[in-house]
């Protein structure tokens with residue numbers, strides 16, 4: 161499980177939990193059934209979740225979701241279409257910002273993935 165490896169790299173104290181996951185895996189059951197939030201430092205947290213609904217982003221509307229991507233904010237409202245979803249629409253300011261390097265491609269990918277999950 162790559163996810164467990166990443167969690168252990170970020171939070172070495174979680175070795176025990178990863179072991180628990182492994183033993184659950186051996187029994188053929190689901191690996192993760194609840195979301196866990198770990199505090200990495202004062203500003204960062206890690207959420208380990210089997211799905212988006214587990215930690216409650218599903219109540220966000222599209223407008224709230226795009227605002228949650230802080231680097232999108234300077235470009236919001238500048239798309240050609242007022243109801244732009246930033247998916248494939250022409251004249252999308254978010255896509256232009258990605259093309260110019262102002263927004264990372266993976267951030268747009270992640271936004272679009274979440275946008276698909278909430279719609």
Ligand SMILES: [Zn+2]
Pocket residue numbers: 239244245246247249251252253254255
């Ligand atoms: Zn757009």
